[in-house]
Amino acid sequence: MNTQQHRPRIAPSPTGYLHLGHAYSVWLTQALAKAMGLEVILRIENIDHTRCKPEYVAAIPEDLATLGFTSTDPIWHQADRFEVYQDALHQLSDFLYPCTCTRADLQDYTSDVYPGLCRHKTMADITPDSPPYALRLNMAKAIQHLKEKGQWPLAFHDAKKGEVPAEPEMHGDVVLARKEFKTSYHLSVVVDDAAQNITHIIRGADLYDMTHIHRLLQALLDLPTPQYIHHGLIAEDGNEKLSKSKASMPLHTLIQNGLDLAPLKAVFDDVQKIQNEPAEAFLKALPTEIAAPLYFKEFA
Ligand SMILES: [Zn+2]
Structure with missing residues (x-):
């Protein structure tokens, strides 16, 4: 198999330092890729400049090297690619409308689904005095177009x-x-997965629902559809993800405090067992004081 043509990616968002949840995902991705004979590449998803800090970006390759991963391909940074996302937005312009709704405008609506208050608007309604707007996809119009x-x-x-x-x-x-x-997670991930020829997307089950949107964007932008592997998450009591426990501390801090990564990484050595998600073995290999509040949130 030509590894240049078939590959998964590791795509962290540098909104903090990598923690044990990332380590689990990275090792699992590497093990699954190895089992399929594929080469993994790294992409840094730093479109949100209000949350992605340069020190977090800089730490990613270093932390990944500690986990035993180095990218043989040049590392892409999404913050360098706004022009490409702009082109994609332009391609979708028939289906986009500007939405000027504020949180206050939407507070009476209980559903997470946007009620479409601005759906009648076009870019002609936007003037230099207009409040900040978001570009929304007219879902019904996009689906009608594909039909x-x-x-x-x-x-x-x-x-x-x-x-x-x-x-x-x-x-x-x-x-x-x-x-x-000037972009979003949905748009940039779909554009970059195609641009980097990503054939297998291995990611946490928290992103599973988003795949429905991504598949639609692939169709609208005429891009290929990768295969998806969604894995369960290491979570902690009271939280869907890691946020307060020791396991959510920066990896390098845990290592400084004496955590040995070797037995954790060894959990992923047996490629045969990887298909069943080695989360229980991973939690067992952790020191009790770190593992105590953690559980495996399986992908249902
Ligand atoms: Zn609106």
Whole structure:
């Protein structure tokens, strides 16, 4: 197999230092990639300049090297690619509208799905005096367009769930760009996965629902659809992810405090067992004081 043509990626967001949850994901990605004979590349997803700090960005390759991962490809930084995302937005312009809603405008709506208050607006309604706006995707219009092209319904392949019908409409009119960032996670991840020829996306189950949106964007932008592997998460009592426990401390701090990574990494050595997510073994290999509040939130 040509590893240049088939590959997964590790794509952390530098909104903090890497912690044990990242380590689990990185080792699992590497092990699954190895089992498939694929080479993993690294992409840094730093579009949010209000939360991604330079020191976090700088620490990522270092922390990954500590975990035994180095990228043989040049490392892409999404913050360098706003022009490319701008082109993609331009391609989608028929389906986009500016939304000037504030949090206060939406406070009476209980649903997470945007109620479409600005759906009638066009860019002609935006003047230099307009408040900051977000660009939202008119979901119904986008789906109608694909129906007319004979490209609807859509599906994607998930390793555990098999063929999944895409239901992006459950997310409503999603935001694809904001005034501050001029892109969004959804847009930049879809554009970059295609640009980097990513064939296998291995990521946490917390992003599973987003795949429905990503599949739609791939169709609208005429991009290939990778295969998806969503893994369970190391979580802590009272939180879906790691946020307060020792396990959420920066990896380098845990190592300074004496944590030995070797027995943790060894959990991923047996490629045969990896398919069943070695989270229990991973938690067992941790010192009790770190593992105590943790549990494995399986991908249901
Ligand atoms: Zn609005």
